Amino acid sequence: MVNAVFLVQLLKSRIIFLAPSTGCNVENACTALGICAEKTAISKAVSEGHRDFKAIAVASDMVESYISPCGGCRQFMREFGLEWDIYLSKPDGTFMKMTVEELLPESFGGKHVAYKTQG
Numbered sequence: 001m002v003n004a005v006f007l008v009q010l011l012k013s014r015i016i017f018l019a020p021s022t023g024c025n026v027e028n029a030c031t032a033l034g035i036c037a038e039k040t041a042i043s044k045a046v047s048e049g050h051r052d053f054k055a056i057a058v059a060s061d062m063v064e065s066y067i068s069p070c071g072g073c074r075q076f077m078r079e080f081g082l083e084w085d086i087y088l089s090k091p092d093g094t095f096m097k098m099t100v101e102e103l104l105p106e107s108f109g110g111k112h113v114a115y116k117t118q119g
Contacts, residue, residue, distance in 0.1 A: 038077065082104075
């Protein structure tokens with residue numbers, strides 16, 4: 001199994017985070033406890049006060065197809081908006097650009113959470 005490696009995270013403030021210092025997979029013997037590179041990089045940016053993302057790029061050594069974020073990472077990205085770009089790349093430098101909304105259509109987000117007040 002090939003794991004994604006996070007390359008670039010562009011913020012609307014024009015600050016760029018580069019791997020490997022801000023995004024890598026954190027593997028665990030219990031697969032469910034591992035952390036994907038995308039989540040690691042986004043969490044690093046958020047911990048430094050950035051939440052307004054413009055784009056990210058994800059790469060791996062897969063040559064047959066573009067690496068794509070897992071469902072959990074797609075939902076995690078969705079929490080920061082639907083209209084930011086995700087670049088999926090291959091080792092030869094080719095890439096495919098999609099938005100979060102294209103990767104996670106008809107998604108569930110904060111606007112779907114209704115809070116009832118007592119009174």
